[in-house]
Amino acid sequence: MAQASQPSMNRPIKPSGKLPYWVEPAFTIVAFGGFIIYSLWEVLFHNTGTYHNYVSPFFSPGVAGWFGFHVLTALYVVWVPFIFRFSCYYYRKEYYRAFSFHPFGCAVAEPKSHRNRSYKGEWKINNLHRYTWFLAVIVLIFLWKDVVEAFIFPNGFGVGIGSLILLINAILLTGYTFSCHAFRNMIGGRKDCFSCTAHGQSQKTTSYKLWHRISEANVFHGTWAWASLFSVWIADLYVRLLIMGVIHDVRLF
Amino acid sequence: MSEQYVLSIFRGDQNGGEEQEYQVPAIPGMVVLDAVHYVQAHDAPDLGVRWNCKAAHCGSCSAEINGMPKLMCKTRLDEYQGQVVHIQPMRTFPIVKDLVADVSWNYEVAKKIATFTPVNAAPFRMQQWDVDRVQEFHHCIECFLCQDVCHVLRDHDAKDQYFGPRFMVKMAEFEMHPVDGADRIPQLKNEGGIGMCNVTKCCTEVCPQHIHITDNAIIPLKERVADRYYDPIRNLIRRLTKKEESSSSTVPSKA
Amino acid sequence: MNIETMETHSFDVLVLGSGGAGLRAAVEAASGGGLSVGLIGKSLLGKAHTVMAEGGAAASIGNVDAPDSWQTHFYDTMKSGHYINNFRTVEVFAKEAPARVLELEQWGAVFDRTPEGLIMQRAFGGHSFRRLAHIGDRTGMELLRTLQYRAISLNIEIFQEVTITRLLMDKDRIAGAFGYYREDGHFVMFKAKALVLATGGWGKVYKVTSNSWESTGDGAAMAYRLGGELQDMEMVQFHPTGMVWPPGVAGLLVTEGVRGEGGILYNSEKERFMLRYDPERQELSTRDVVARSIFREVQEGRGTPHGGAWLDISQKGADFIKQKLPGMYEQLLTLGDIDITKSPFEVAPTCHYTMGGVKAHAETCATNIPGLFAAGEVACGLHGANRLGGNSLADILVFGRRAGIAARDFAGSRKGDVVISEREIEEEAERVLKPFTRPDGENPYTIHQELQEAMSTHVGIVRDQKLLEDGLEKILKLQERAKNMGAQGGRTYNPGWHAVFDVENMLLLSELIIRGALERKESRGGHWRTDYPEELEEMGKWNFVHEISPDGDRIKQVPVPIMPPALQEICSRPVAPGKEPSKNLDQRKGASS
Known part of the structure; x- marks a missing residue:
């Protein structure tokens, strides 16, 4: 293409009324970077995430314990959410924009260095997102078990700040997991026709209703993704600080 | 009417060119295309610009306004109060003249797509809730702004490897039609190059028809491609069941 | 200009115009196989302008209102056309429209659905039943895309x-066309055994349009210059x-669908004025009546701040509006700063359609020039004095196909080579380049603007002898300047440069509009003369046919074809077929359910 004959490549003024294009990727870099550094610290330097009836999402389920390992115990679990999120369609947008500048922003010229390297499309390994979804669901089941346990104190049922944090975390993770694009495909997206099995009936089929619900949630997949990332972070930090004795859990009743 | 807008419009052709400034008196409710027409009628009759309906129905007047791909007929000038309005042709396609780009590549791609192939004759029985999904894709006005903004085409010029978002939407429209019987999955994976899309969603951001190009067309198609080509367990099941079915049909049918 | 080196293409069937009618004709001509087809x-x-058709395609499929039939569609169309339509055209049209719409579905158009899963149909002005197969408010786009x-x-x-820029003749038969690529201006010549005109209307001659x-009427103007007959030119729809x-x-x-879905018109005194003008059909009266009513309200001082009427659909609720009229919602929100789900908005008549055009045979779309066929807005015969909403989309399907078939047959039976006069080509090439020799000549944009002003002032919704005569004078002066x-x-x-030829064509057709309007000394459909406010029975017997002659335009009075008794009987009924009292349905009530 006659790229050279095109108008100059300099970036004109930002579109009015909106944030500059670099704000979103910059936020992604800071948030992701922060979370990864925090995760490394958590995974590499801690071997337990349990404080009484609270379990940090980084350490649940306790796979390491099942096999009798006692070092880097979080590592046996965190890879699951990590690969689930890494192959997530929403996160792909964020990291391709923020970290590999493919592209950094819409209609923003990619860096000059890209011109010498050929672009081959996305990583094919991401197509396995559907399998990571199943793994994520297994982990999610344990997290809900943890939530139940977080409400059971030595003296019976109770509610602490920690129980609420774990509950909210589990809700957000559930929202994130079940608004997944791959799940949406599995649940009915691959069908072309929902009503074809029930000709002439205006009654919506169950599979359609399910797919429709998931589709509605899917619109906010990005919101679920960020919210649940921060909730995991907060939940783990809360438990960590309790273990370290920096703060004390507040029992509400 | 004292208020004026300053338009800086690219003037030139494949031999190069530069932006030129024009003054246009402000009229309430005026869109960028009105201003360009004003320039055409008063200052530069040979200013090249493509337009038809001036109502965001035809998708002819695509351009880059202050760097963003937009329809000139749908962009109000009062969005740019106090700014110089830079108008340039779409960058992903070769320039013809001034604001006119040569979009013929898109029509070449359109020809390659396996067309709608109904399995039975009209009238079809389809429920509204069943066709809602494909009707979204039918909103496309073929303005090619998504093609313009797509970095695969824009920055990597991979026009030989990827059909572009517009034609992913078109293929989704056919592929997800309740009565369609053709199989476009191999074409999507190979010639169509759906894997070139890395879901950065700029196409969705610029779509003047607000089609959820990435979430509702490209990703579901990627999932269908994955169903066929990147899912070892499904592949295994398919291979096992196929052996039982014997070699009755060679044409792959849809799942 | 060397004709040997000129880009030349030869086709059996050449279609001018890539709108709905042209595409449908080309598809039909090509699907027979064996013939070469150019578009x-x-x-x-x-x-093409087909994308602007929003409301739907009228066809008596009867999915929503079962009593609908081709007879009712025929009845409605003749009535709305004030009986100067060609009855045979209307009959063919009403009978074939349903099949054409279903054909589109077969080709991939996805219409809105009824609860039974069939094609949904909506109410529209002047239609006795809910008849318009539609896709939200972008039916034309869907049709064109399909x-x-x-x-x-x-x-x-x-x-x-x-x-x-010019149609070419081989003695008395059509031979092709000459023109240029807009992209780089190089000439191209097309030889064709048969040619389908599907170039649309000329609504761009008006200012508010x-x-x-x-829509500059290139096809009609070019056919006229070759001796083609143009009919009912005075009939312009607002x-x-x-x-x-x-x-x-x-x-x-603003699509008629807004009224079809329940929108109501008010004047500045919050009065629902359509009750006064057409108590029976109210907002869903025919377009000529509604446009005139709004015009009158404004004239009598009951207009909105900017000289129109209020249209209100907000009572239907936001969800309904966004589903049924998403394009309108967005259009008014982004371009007009009005949320139609919350408030009424101002509307006023705008030039929309030209009912007149190249006189075409009812069954073959043939014109008086052998080998030349006309379909769509450029053709004349179907709509009479006023077009029903939704009939144009069905028109381009029915007659696009018929023109395609007829052109295919004509080309197939035509013997011998097509011969084109070299001198004619050379002259035309020279003419087309002429404007470049006058860089300081008249600005075509200025002429166009003045033409639009003149047409809107003198031959708008309201006309009279004096207005028309003054208008004609202005147009003739503009033609000189042009x-x-x-x-x-x-x-x-x-x-x-392109505008030069558009303006030439528009000036020619504008003249014919005025001459036709002067000739029709009555009020009928889209043609409203204050000096002859009544519809006259005597005038209803004639169509006015324009023909070029050495001393300018010549107008012939041609009798409107007489219907056979069976069709006459349909038209003479007091109510539309299927609407007899026993099974009378309250249309408006039905539409809002």
């Missing part, structure tokens, strides 16, 4: 952005509801 469009493929993808899957050679730049404010979007169409139109710059995508 020429002035714009890119899929951008035909476009159908066409590219067939063996049709498509030429985009080519302007045709819903038409795009393309759509009652165009946007009024802000001025940047004045004239932009001979000196010039172009600056080069041949590469030069709109100033």
Whole structure:
């Protein structure tokens, strides 16, 4: 293409009324970077995430314990959410924009260095997102078990700040997991026709209703993704600080 | 009417060119295309610009306004109060003249797509809730702004490897039609190059028809491609069941 | 200009115009196989003015209102056309429209659905039943897109952005067309055994218009110059509801679907004035009546701040509006700053459609020039004095197909080579380049603007002898000035140069509109004369046919074809077939359910 004959490549003024294009990727870099550094610290330097009836999402389920390992115990679990999120369609947008500048922003010229390297499309390994979804669901089941346990104190049922944090975390993770694009495909997206099995009936089929619900949630997949990332972070930090004795859990009743 | 807008419009052709400034008196409710027409009628009759309906129905007047791909007929000038309005042709396609780009590549791609192939004759029985999904894709006005903004085409010029978002939407429209019987999955994976899309969603951001190009067309198609080509367990099941079915049909049918 | 080196293409069937009618004709001509088919469009493929048709395609499928039939559609169309339509055209049309709509579904158009899963149909002005098969408020776009993808899957050679400046003759038969590529201005010649005109209307002659730049009537003007007969030129439709404010979007169409879905018109005194003008059909009266009613309200001082009427659909609720009229919702929100789910908005009549055009045979679309066929808005015969909403989309399907068949047959039976006069080509090439020799000549944009002013003032909704005569004088003066139109710059995508030929065609057709309007001394349908306010029975017996002659335009009075008794009986019924009291359905009530 006659790229050279095109108008100059300099970036004109930002579109009015909106944030500059670099704000979103910059936020992604800071948030992701922060979370990864925090995760490394958590995974590499801690071997337990349990404080009484609270379990940090980084350490649940306790796979390491099942096999009798006692070092880097979080590592046996965190890879699951990590690969689930890494192959997530929403996160792909964020990291391709923020970290590999493919592209950094819409209609923003990619860096000059890209011109010498050929672009081959996305990583094919991401197509396995559907399998990571199943793994994520297994982990999610344990997290809900943890939530139940977080409400059971030595003296019976109770509610602490920690129980609420774990509950909210589990809700957000559930929202994130079940608004997944791959799940949406599995649940009915691959069908072309929902009503074809029930000709002439205006009654919506169950599979359609399910797919429709998931589709509605899917619109906010990005919101679920960020919210649940921060909730995991907060939940783990809360438990960590309790273990370290920096703060004390507040029992509400 | 004292208020004026300053338009800086690219003037030139494949031999190069530069932006030129024009003054246009402000009229309430005026869109960028009105201003360009004003320039055409008063200052530069040979200013090249493509337009038809001036109502965001035809998708002819695509351009880059202050760097963003937009329809000139749908962009109000009062969005740019106090700014110089830079108008340039779409960058992903070769320039013809001034604001006119040569979009013929898109029509070449359109020809390659396996067309709608109904399995039975009209009238079809389809429920509204069943066709809602494909009707979204039918909103496309073929303005090619998504093609313009797509970095695969824009920055990597991979026009030989990827059909572009517009034609992913078109293929989704056919592929997800309740009565369609053709199989476009191999074409999507190979010639169509759906894997070139890395879901950065700029196409969705610029779509003047607000089609959820990435979430509702490209990703579901990627999932269908994955169903066929990147899912070892499904592949295994398919291979096992196929052996039982014997070699009755060679044409792959849809799942 | 060397004719040997000129780009030349030969086709059996050549179609001018890549809108709905042209595409449908090309698809039909090509699907027979064996013949070469060419399709020429002035714009890119899929951008034609058909995309602006919003409401739907009228066809008596009867999915929603079962009693609907071709007879009712016939009854409605004749009534709305004030009986100067060609009855046979209307009969063919009403009978074939349902099959054409279903055909589109077969080709991939996805219409809105009824609860039974069939094609949904909506109420529209002047239709006795809910009849318009639709897709939200973008039916024309869907139709065009469907035909476009159908066409590219067939063996049709498509030429985009080519302007045709002249039709070519081989003695008394059509032989092809001459024009240039807009992109770089180089000439191209087409030889053709049969040619289908599907070049649309000329609504761009008016200032406030819903038409795009393309609607300059090139086909009609070119056919006229060759001796083609144009009929009912005075009949111009003003759509009652165009946007009024802000001025940047004045004239932009607000689909009749808004009224079809339950929108109500009020004047500045909050009175639902349509109850006075047409108590039976109210807002869903025919377009001529509604447009005139709004015009009268404004004239009598009951207009809105910017000279229109209020249209209100907010009572239907936001969800309903966003589902049924998403395009309108967005259009008024982004361009007019009005949320139609919350408040009424101003509308006023805007030029919309030209009922007149090239006189075409009812069954074959043949014109009086052998080998030349006409379909769509450029043709005349179906709509009479006023077009029903939704009939144009069905029109282009029915007659696009018929023109395609007839052209195919004609080309197949035509013997011998097509011969084109070299001298004619050379003269035309010279003429087309002439504006470049006058860089300081008249600005075509200025002429166009003055033409639009004159037409809107003198031959708008309201007409009288004095107005028309003054208008004609202005147009003739403009025609003189137009001979000196010039172009600056080069041949590469030069709109100033392109405009020269558009303006020439529009000036010619404008003259015919006025001459026709002077001739029709009565009020009928879209033609309203204050000096002859009544519809006259005597006048209803005639169509006015324009023909070129050495001393200018010659108008012939041609009798309107007489219906056979069976059709006469349908038209003479007091109520539409299927609407007899025993099974009378309250249409408005039904529409809002």
